[in-house]
Amino acid sequence: MPDPIRDADPTIAAAVESERERQESTLGMIASENHVSEAVLTAQGTALTNKYAEGYPGARYYGGCEHVDEVERTAIERAKSLWGADHVNVQPHSGTQANMGVYFAALEPGETILSLDLTHGGHLSHGHHVNFSGQLYEVEQYEVDPKTGYIDYDALAERARAVDPAMIVSGSSAYPREFDWERIGEIADAVDAFHLADIAHITGLVAAGVHSSPAEHADFVTGSTHKTIRSGRGGIIMCDEAYADDVDSAVFPGSQGGPLMHNVAGKAVGFGEALEPAFEEYASRTVENASALAAVLRDRGLSLVSGGTDKHLVLVDLRESHPDLTGDDAEAALSDVGIVLNKNTVPGETRSPFVTSGIRIGTSALTTRGFGPEEIETVAHHIADVLDAPDDDATLERVSESVDDLCESFPVYG
Ligand SMILES: Cc1ncc(COP(=O)(O)O)c(C=O)c1O
The missing domain is CATH 3.90.1150.10 (Aspartate Aminotransferase, domain 1)
Structure with a gap:
């Protein structure tokens, strides 16, 4: 088969082939990884990578966006069906960028985030000092009960009352249990804080209904599109219509430039696959x-x-x-x-x-x-x-x- 990469760049072609072979010949058990379909792979490697499309469908800063508009609208509609969201932004380049979009939309620098400690299963973008989130915001943390390994919701409620956060972040990288979204929503309401549910790891499980959804109990839901859902590397934000404009302008122009339309196409194709009963x-x-x-x-x-x-x-x-x-x-x-x-x-x-x-x-x-x-x-x-x-x-x-x-x-x- 003709291989344009090999013809143009044997070094990169060999590395790409070796990586594909590594994936075939080993058992991938990294919890944040998955294998996308050939259709998603192909969608990501299309001419859409050439297109500038700053803005949103129907309101772009560039001409010639009619086809990428269709791609982005399709991704958004499919995401709404999968996660039951009012408003969806499919432009974040990653889960971290999705969280950044929400923080920029909802918080002022210096306000307090209350999130799960990294060593208890949280994520760098939930306020770790090496990440922008820990540098721009005050960060307080909650933990799992050392005896049970489950989140101690009473302690979380007490901590929320003590530190009066502007936002409580739920969701995790390494916590093996379901979050009690409803309880966290109540705790956030009681202290008048936003609730961001970061479902990066479980996006696919929530879409399929095999894991509970935070949609009813969170102001914002963020996710990755390449972990338990197989739609290629990227991020997504979901929220009520009331926050739509703030979220959209926090993503573009607030924290990103032109969307990666080839990745948005991958998301659309992967979301379409996730809507199938299989x-x-x-x-x-x-x-x-x-x-x-x-x-x-x-x-x-x-x-x-x-x-x-x-x-x-x-x-x-x-x-x-x-x-x-x-x-x-x-x-x-x-x-x-x-x-x-x-x-x-x-x-x-x-x-x-x-x-x-x-x-x-x-x-x-x-x-x-x-x-x-x-x-x-x-x-x-x-x-x-x-x-x-x-x-x-x-x-x-x-x-x-x-x-x-x-x-x-x-x-x-x-
Ligand atoms: C809970 C959580 N949020 C955010 C992210 C960041 O996702 P990304 O690597 O796409 O920036 C991860 C990544 O593993 C995660 O586990």
């Missing part, structure tokens, strides 16, 4: 697979934050079962046998974020490949085997061979 099956299988993963890991003596999961990921705290094995060591040992996941901080973390005491494991991408609970249980045993014997060559070789077989049986793109 997507609901995919999302519920993803959660079923995560429960199967949790059950085996627990049986194998591993400690899971909160004891299990309600969604697509589990967070393993290695401190009790494997006190000498860091998250970094575990990530490296598993990567060597073709199981790719990430080290992660855990509640009460004492090691640095580059080392950590935990690993986060997700099932979204393997479910896309066709894995069911049976194959996931096999992988879960492999993970436990490697953690128990990270230096045992026979174990590593056996697991590696099984990973190769699984990859061959469940191709990503074939």
Whole structure:
């Protein structure tokens, strides 16, 4: 087949091909990753990348926008159907940009955000000091109960009364349980704060109805479009009509320039796929697979934050079962046998974020490949085997061979 990249740039063509091969030949278990369809991939690599379209459909600062208008309107309408939102902005380049759009729309610099601590499952864009959000706003944090691993809502309510935030942020990168959106909405109302629900990780699960939706209980909902929903890299903001103008102008011209229309096309195609009945099956299988993963890991003596999961990921705290094995060591040992996941901080973390005491494991991408609970249980045993014997060559070789077989049986793109 002709390959225009190879003809123009063999270096990049080789790297792209190697990455595609890496994805085919390893088991991707990074909870924030997935595999988009060929249709989404193709939509992202179109002539739409050439088009400037500052503004919004029907009100652009450039001519020639009639076709990209149709793309963006389609993405918006599909998103409204998927998430039941009044107003949708599909232009954020990423989940972080989506959060920035909401902060710029709703807050003044120096106002207070109350959000989940990073080591308890939160995200950098929820006010960490290395991120713009921690630099522009005052940040107060809430935590999970150290005994249960669940968010302590009474403590959160008390903290909200004490610090009087302008916004409470719910949503997480590594919290394995559902948020009680209603309770957080009530807590925010009681202190007259906005409630931003960041559903970056669970966008697809919420769209499919296999995870509760914050729509009724939050003023703003943000998300990523490439995690549990497979519509290519990007972000999205949803809100009531009352905030529409503020959100739109906070995204453009407030914090971004021209939208990436090729990515908006990817979102539209991926959202269209998610409206098909098969997507609901995919999302519920993803959660079923995560429960199967949790059950085996627990049986194998591993400690899971909160004891299990309600969604697509589990967070393993290695401190009790494997006190000498860091998250970094575990990530490296598993990567060597073709199981790719990430080290992660855990509640009460004492090691640095580059080392950590935990690993986060997700099932979204393997479910896309066709894995069911049976194959996931096999992988879960492999993970436990490697953690128990990270230096045992026979174990590593056996697991590696099984990973190769699984990859061959469940191709990503074939
Ligand atoms: C809760 C949460 N919000 C925001 C983001 C940021 O998304 P992005 O990487 O698209 O900026 C992430 C990324 O993992 C996340 O987990």
